[in-house]
Amino acid sequence: MGPRGTSRVFMSTTNHSMGGYFPYKMDTKCRVSIPSDWRPEVVNTVLRLMVSSNEGFPTLRVLTETEFEKMQQEVNDSERSPAQKRSIIGIIFERCTKAHVNEQGKLSIPKALLDHPGLEAGEGLVLVGRGDFIEILNEENHRKLRAAHEASIIADANDEFGFF
Secondary structure, X not given: OOHHHOOOOOOOXXXXXXXXXXXXXXXXXXXXXXXXXXXXHHEOOOEEEEEEEEOOEEEEEEEEHHHHHHHHHHHHHOOOOHHHHHHHHHHHHHOEEEEOEOOOOEEEOOHHHOOOOOOOOOOEEEEEEEEXXXXXXXXXXXXXXXXXXXXXXXXXHHHHHOOO
16 A cells, blocks of 8 residues: 555556657648657557546547557446446547558547647647657647646655655
């Protein structure tokens, strides 16, 4: 058990290689370049683009199949009823669109998915590596999310672990 009576979940870093954040500009065809360090994780694989949020800020998650399957497994392993599990997994599938990164390392984002996270073709955005998945945010929401993290999560984690 960790401090405050919580159990700790230790995650292997061998499968969590997408880290950091990168400001980019989406081209006018709604494509964004994936950082070269992340490409081994996402090129030649099926990805899922999921309308989501982080701390209330709208994001577009780019999920690897491993992360997508892990989400489903978490639901299946929960203590919810079978009907609730089916509903939640159904919503996960509803919010996801299959995508691929092309040979040049560019991810095409369907125009229908741009509104939720406030992305615009030809405008700036930020790619954030979250281990097994990527979040795409507009620049303003990324600034606000970082400020929210600084004010709460990072301060709390630093008090507990002394990392930051």
